[in-house]
Amino acid sequence: MSEAPLDTAITLQGVSKRFGSHVAVHELDLGIQDGEFFSLLGPSGCGKTTTLRMIAGFELPDTGRILLHGDDVTDTQPNKRRVNMVFQQYALFPHMSIYDNVAFGLKMNQIPKGEHRERITAMLRIVELEGLERRRPRQLSGGQQQRVALARALVNSPAALLLDEPLGALDVKLRRTMQSELKRIQRELGTTFVYVTHDQEEALAMSDRIAVMNAGRVEQIGSPREIYDHPETPFVADFIGSLNAFEVVVAEVVGNLAVGRYGDGERVVVAAGTDVRARDTIRVSVRPEQVRIDPVPASTPEHGSRLVGEIAEVVYLGMFTQFKVETAAATILCHRLADEELSACTSGTRVVLTWPVDQTSILAAAPPVPS
Ligand code: ATP
Secondary structure, three states: OOOOOOOEEEEEEEEEEOOOOOOEEEEEEEEOOOOOEEEEEEOOOOOOOHHHHHHOOOOOOOEEEEEEEEEEEEOOOOHHHEEEOOOOOOOOOOOHHHHHHHHHHHHHHOHHHHHHHHHHHHHHHHOOOOOOOOOOOOOOHHHHHHHHHHHHHHHHOOOOOEEEOOOOOOOHHHHHHHHHHHHHHHHOOEEEEEEEEEEHHHHHHHHOEEEEEEEEEEEEEEEEHHHHHHOOHHHHHHHHHHOEEEEEEEEEOOOOOEEOOOOOOOEEEEEOOOOOOOOEEEEEEHHHHHOOEEEEEEEOOOOEEEEEEEEEEEEEEOOEEEEHHHHHOEEEEEEEEOOOOOOHHHHEEEEEEEEOHHHHHEEOOOOOOOO
């Protein structure tokens, strides 16, 4: 096994965890960079929290190694690891003031009392709670309590902060505010954040990189853009948002492009690797918002995919309108912004759908689910 580079804050090498016969995490390899906002994203039960708890030291892996800045901490006690965890339930001490709640983090780490005031004041300024030092937790709003929990976890300057659905208890509006707050705080301090969430929008909005997990495995790691625009497996594609996914029989391979053909000038074009050949069946995807819709006849681009079909359904969804179009390749969803001029596109209209080559992805088969 290779050693982790020094700018890697957290390394997981072949880390697995079983509970009885259930494999919660399966041979996970991860490298989280120093100063990165890294999210573990996936549905309930996919192993996100177990992964985080192993990094924190609350759970021992059955196999593999965990390194923090290159040091093997697999067998190190949680309180000896330079990481802190923030939970959905903030676990603040109700009888203590905000100041003392934050000071608790310093006391636990035996930081000399003389340093407390300066560090606590600086941290309360960063989380924008100055002036509230003497209040008790019950005198604060949910968002303010979450900030106290953050301040307490960050006041020790941990090498990494592990956050387990920290905004789960907040209402949607406050959640959005706290998302940008968290991001600001992370940027300001430059601390590595490992963030667990099942909310794809949240992960896409906040993260530098995301690991999408399914049934104990990471299916894809990438930037929000990479994950959104080029999902590599059907699971990632489906989990990250609505999209069109369908099978294409390759009619020909031209250079690095695989082309599926359907009647007169209708085609699906996708950039393919060298392993795709004519007559192969591949599974491709395109996001609904990338599909352009025009009533027939329409002048359409020479390159990229082009399908003719009939509108089966038009649904107004506030910001955008969704068109469901039956084509020879598949039923394709197309999302257009509400302010586009598309009054001619009503149910039953024949339309041309087009989208650029780089907006079609090939989906790999999902890895087998561990037993
Ligand atoms: P959620 O978003 O619901 O918290 P998660 O992705 O964080 O889900 P984990 O909490 O890591 O999932 O759990 C992964 C799997 O391991 C689940 O099937 C869970 O039931 C199981 N599991 C977790 N902790 C234990 C435990 N202490 N004992 C037995 N099974 C466990």
